[in-house]
Amino acid sequence: MSKPGQRVLVALRKMIVSGELAAGERLVEIPTAERMGVSRMPVRMAFRILEQEGLLSKCEGRGYTVRTVTASEIAGAVEVRGVLEGLAARQAAERGLDPKTSTVLHECLEIGDALFAKGYVTEEDTEVYHDFNRRFHQAIIEASGNPAISHALARNDHLPFASVSSLIVDRNDMAREYRRFNFAHMQHHAIVDALVSGQGARAEALMREHANATLRYAEIFNPIPASTDGIKVIRDT
Template identity: 60%
Template structure:
């Protein structure tokens, strides 16, 4: 059952990544809503969110279109995000964390730890992880006090997975996703310790590496494009 707006976004995102919605395919609110058995309003909201993530583009008149994006373009954008977030982490480590931000980062770590306690994930856990992950990253960007970094990240988010809130996962392989996300969360812990200990170079390097966890899905876009060409030939 589709429970909330975030679930709808995840479902549509997965259909795009898998190629069920192929590159260049036009999508409209009503047919998509009927296909998923839900009302039109949450589809409209989800489409807008996926435009922000770079997976869809708004057509001039009505409707949306699945973007045709290569893995190389995604890699470039993720590389940029890693550099920007790494710079933010370095500046935070150099300036020092205030107690409020430190407590909020610890709360994120505790929330993430709780998700992995049982040694497995269910789909609902993914949404909670995503919320925690977004909060963790936002805290570091804000703590840097560097508005240019925030602006540059916003400009970079037009590409799929360049935004930290665009978390892709495969619900058919939750065991594999558990390992992937658990590893990413251990990176959160390492980043936190580098920040509180003033290890600026280490904090920067860890954030760059952390961004690259996204790249596990980048090659799917080349495979999807190949499928699209095959369909048309």
């Protein structure tokens, strides 16, 4: 996906989460493109991905409508992802990592280390994080040697914010974004250590915790007002 497309996708996710785009609101390509200052193509691609993620529904005519999403629906989908990715990590550790997978995982760690070493992140940095984070998770899933996990995750990814690619960035608080992304990357290091050491149970527990951080660690860094019913937590991945 192009950089403009990725920016539009992230922005629309945040607008849906914040309520700026309310449940039931209709979205059409041209007005949305004009609102966001881009061409129609990035908006078209973003709409399709958001439909796949369960955040938009296709209208009978043109355009899409914003779906109603509850905190419990998000929590359930993220928990299922944690269980599936935890199983993948355990099986990968028990099988042992092949050289190719080990290389990919360590490359991801190195990219992240360089990204966070400067003590802050920019919007462009979060795009880099999105890319290597996706590679990291996919490498572990493939290393499990269990195709059923990939199939189950593909189905679960159609639920709101279940996918590891569902990234939202708060442009107004990049210091907080640095803390949460850096924290997630430290978890990456612990996961790789468990995988390399062949510690299946530990790898599984760490991977499940990594997924559940989506829901919990935002409260540590930025407490959520009760009126939001927990929805704001989904900004963390």
